[in-house]
Amino acid sequence: SWGPKGVALTITLPPRAAMADVCEVDSLSSLTRGLEKIDPSASRYPFCVVWTPIPLLSWLFPFIGHMGICTSSGVIRDFAGPYLVSEDDMAFGKPTRYWKLDVSKVDSSSSDVWDAAVFDASEEYKRRMHNLCCDNCHSHVAMALNLMHYDSSTSWNMVNLCLLSFIHSKHISWVALLKTWLPFVLLCVVIVTATVVLSVR
Template identity: 65%
Template sequence: MGICTSTGVIRDFAGPYFVSEDNMAFGKPAKYWKLDPAQVYASGPNAWDTAVHDASEEYKHRMHNLCCDNCHSHVALALNLMRYNNSTTWNMVTLCFLCLLYGKYVSVGAFVKTWLPFVLLLGIILTVSLVFNLR
């Protein structure tokens, strides 16, 4: 998960002490959620970019933790700093669910790449389960 600056440059907490620019850790984005800059509560003409910059600078000094302090947390900090939607309670779980609900796939291929492995794995599990239950 990453967050764009107002010029469209994606910032992504890609690893320990590293925030990438336009080179996401897991490849090109498959899904996006377009946020409304008018929802930024912080003052100043560059409040969005300032919050993204400050969150990125903070995460350049953090160890990446897959479960607790990751790219989702980086984006949440940026949204908290800008008080997006007048909120300072953004977190990785909230972002995950809201991206699932409001995110849009960049293409049909991105949708397939996202869901095909899950569907195949589920099919294998169900097939194996049925075979063993029929015995």
């Protein structure tokens, strides 16, 4: 085209291929953002550690329960018993709490690294005997976090996971909150009531 006073101007447009690449990246980003959305109705918790109470045990100690870790697409993997890692069939029922982790704290900030770590930890625990006190669902999650070097650490274990999950996790709903805490509260009420009655006598 021609500019003022007859000076030729050249306008360079980006090649169609480059424009297509940009659109493709945008589409992939949108897809990734969609996958990261938490959807309790479909039991999808991308990049989360999930937790559900264990009958009797959690009624006495509400900070102790069953734990799993989710893939980047939200699929739950949990060490459910000896030589068994479940997929989307969490032992003791659906999660009542979740702890959303930050994928940018994973090596290379990559969802592929996250998924590979969850997969490798799950494959390892398919070969292990379940031990409630020493090698359990928390240990499975800890191994996954150690493999991905989450938060630049390889020191994740059942103790710090239990504590941090209890502090940082959110209840999925009011019903989930009641499922987590109501048995413990009722048990405390029964114990206090029985103690008061016996002391009065």
